Amino acid sequence: MRTTRGTTTKSRVATLLTALIATLGLMVLGVLSPAAAQARTPAEQAAVGLHIGDGRLLEGNGDDFVMRGVNHAHTWYPGETQSLADIKAMGANTVRVVLSSGDRWTKNSPSDVAAVVGQCKANRLICVLEVHDTTGYGEDAAAATLDQAADYWLGLQDVLAGEEDYVIINIGNEPWGNTDPAGWTDPTKAAVKKLRDAGFQHTIMVDAPNWGQDWQGVMRDNARSVYDADPTGNLIFSIHMYSVFDTAQEITDYLNTFVDAELPLVIGEFGGPADQYGDPDEDTMMAAAEELRLGYIAWSWSGNTDPVLDLVTDFDPTRLSPWGERVFNGADGIAQTSEEATVYGGDDPDDAEAPTAPGTPTASAVTAGSVTLTWTAATDNVGVTGYDVVRVGGGEETKVAVSTTATATVTGLTADTTYTFAVYARDAEGNRSARSATVDVTTDEGGGTPGGACSVTYRIVNEWPGGFQGDIVIRNTGTSAVSGWKLGFAFADGQTVSTMWGGTATQSGGTVSVSPASYTSTIPAGGSVDVGFTGGKKSANTAPAAFTLDGAACATG
Numbered sequence: 001m002r003t004t005r006g007t008t009t010k011s012r013v014a015t016l017l018t019a020l021i022a023t024l025g026l027m028v029l030g031v032l033s034p035a036a037a038q039a040r041t042p043a044e045q046a047a048v049g050l051h052i053g054d055g056r057l058l059e060g061n062g063d064d065f066v067m068r069g070v071n072h073a074h075t076w077y078p079g080e081t082q083s084l085a086d087i088k089a090m091g092a093n094t095v096r097v098v099l100s101s102g103d104r105w106t107k108n109s110p111s112d113v114a115a116v117v118g119q120c121k122a123n124r125l126i127c128v129l130e131v132h133d134t135t136g137y138g139e140d141a142a143a144a145t146l147d148q149a150a151d152y153w154l155g156l157q158d159v160l161a162g163e164e165d166y167v168i169i170n171i172g173n174e175p176w177g178n179t180d181p182a183g184w185t186d187p188t189k190a191a192v193k194k195l196r197d198a199g200f201q202h203t204i205m206v207d208a209p210n211w212g213q214d215w216q217g218v219m220r221d222n223a224r225s226v227y228d229a230d231p232t233g234n235l236i237f238s239i240h241m242y243s244v245f246d247t248a249q250e251i252t253d254y255l256n257t258f259v260d261a262e263l264p265l266v267i268g269e270f271g272g273p274a275d276q277y278g279d280p281d282e283d284t285m286m287a288a289a290e291e292l293r294l295g296y297i298a299w300s301w302s303g304n305t306d307p308v309l310d311l312v313t314d315f316d317p318t319r320l321s322p323w324g325e326r327v328f329n330g331a332d333g334i335a336q337t338s339e340e341a342t343v344y345g346g347d348d349p350d351d352a353e354a355p356t357a358p359g360t361p362t363a364s365a366v367t368a369g370s371v372t373l374t375w376t377a378a379t380d381n382v383g384v385t386g387y388d389v390v391r392v393g394g395g396e397e398t399k400v401a402v403s404t405t406a407t408a409t410v411t412g413l414t415a416d417t418t419y420t421f422a423v424y425a426r427d428a429e430g431n432r433s434a435r436s437a438t439v440d441v442t443t444d445e446g447g448g449t450p451g452g453a454c455s456v457t458y459r460i461v462n463e464w465p466g467g468f469q470g471d472i473v474i475r476n477t478g479t480s481a482v483s484g485w486k487l488g489f490a491f492a493d494g495q496t497v498s499t500m501w502g503g504t505a506t507q508s509g510g511t512v513s514v515s516p517a518s519y520t521s522t523i524p525a526g527g528s529v530d531v532g533f534t535g536g537k538k539s540a541n542t543a544p545a546a547f548t549l550d551g552a553a554c555a556t557g
Helices: 010-032 082-089 110-122 146-155 181-197 218-228 248-260 282-292 322-329
Strands: 051-053 056-058 068-072 094-099 126-131 167-170 204-207 235-241 265-270 295-298 316-320 362-364 371-374 384-393 396-403 407-410 418-427 439-442 454-464 467-476 487-490 496-501 503-508 511-516 528-536 547-549 552-556
Touching: 068 082, 082 110, 094 110, 094 295, 110 126, 126 146, 126 204, 146 181, 181 204, 181 218, 204 265, 218 235, 218 248, 235 248, 248 265, 248 282, 265 282, 282 295, 316 322, 322 528, 362 439, 371 418, 384 407, 396 407, 454 487, 454 547, 496 503
Parallel strands: 068 094, 068 295, 094 126, 126 167, 167 204, 204 235, 235 265, 265 295, 454 552
Antiparallel strands: 051 056, 362 371, 371 407, 384 396, 384 418, 418 439, 454 467, 467 528, 487 511, 487 547, 496 528, 503 511, 547 552
């Protein structure tokens, strides 16, 4: 979880990373070299469920499994159990579930964890379970130790035994702060050994120090010795990527170090919106993960103290935030790249019959940046479980949306552009239908639908000397969609916009004009979009008094 506690400045991070690259380049090759791996006996190498092979996460049948998922804060929102079904409906194949060992927050009982695992399985999700109480140990006095987290897992052994096909155990979240991060290595080995000695055969995930971001390279440089300390070899490393990882070079260098060494790695958390510490390069994170076939798990579904990291608003899957649009529907996002685990093969393992092709899709609600497609449902001898919407062009297909019903809305389109779409159906066994007939759709020219009825909510999320973070929610209170919009407002106290997500700002004096990003270009009737930014300020930081949308005044509040 991204946090302001103990975070270093970007310049310090950059200096240290540069020094590490310069001085440890040859050392890293030696530390992580596959040839340095200890030999394991056949019994130690026996695969049970999800396991590691040649540096890859594999299913029990030996198929590659690439995690495409999101984090869900179950321990703080235990009543939001519908979220797992909603996360699956958005196309994810994995959910990382926040649990508490009771050392810091209310303990999740064995019966509660068993129910969570059951819900993951019912929704055909791989379940990564993590203990959050360890966050920032050594720097946050409230944090639990990895040994305490291991004891919690021992108390869950009865409910987790036999779930190796479906469950990965993430021993402790971000289990070391920035104070003496070298101290992470031995306790990590000891916690892994404690679980293996007790008989756990699950794949175990370990988070990096430095609040998960490993900006001092401790996990990277000790990964081989930690991996070799697990007699089963079923260990995967997790890097959390936030503002430390704000350049493509930093991201690709880190990921490739593990891939080249044949050591398994997942981006266990990542964010995209900028904060006062930097602007994470989520585009490179997602593109590199897809190129290298590494898993990623975005932070987080909903309920953050700072809602800029909420993928959906108020746990409502129909209210995707700009961050959610990016993760689910953007380039290299979940809709395009997620593949369901093959362990969810349906009730009939011998079912080889594919569904019929869906009907030709028809287009409606066409705007400059989106279109809604509807088609006649496919049929299947067992049952259709979902549909994949693809964009067709240049002899290639790109998955752009997934749905459990016979309709889907495709977003992130370019104005005044012709697209060709088609649909596939899937059944419970993973059999895929023939492709439907195609439909051509030309998006609107854009340039601004009249603003009409609108309201704007402006709030200051955070402030610090000389700067602040703001959030603007633009609501369409009219009866028709607004596309290609332009928001106007003015600062009274000399504030300036530094970075913005969900839109692009231009500023002249105190007057600010905001144009939408591709994924916020359309505001449906009765819907809203969210634009966030960081800015500079002097002593006063008064909110703008008025807002206009395409020149029309908006209500505020």
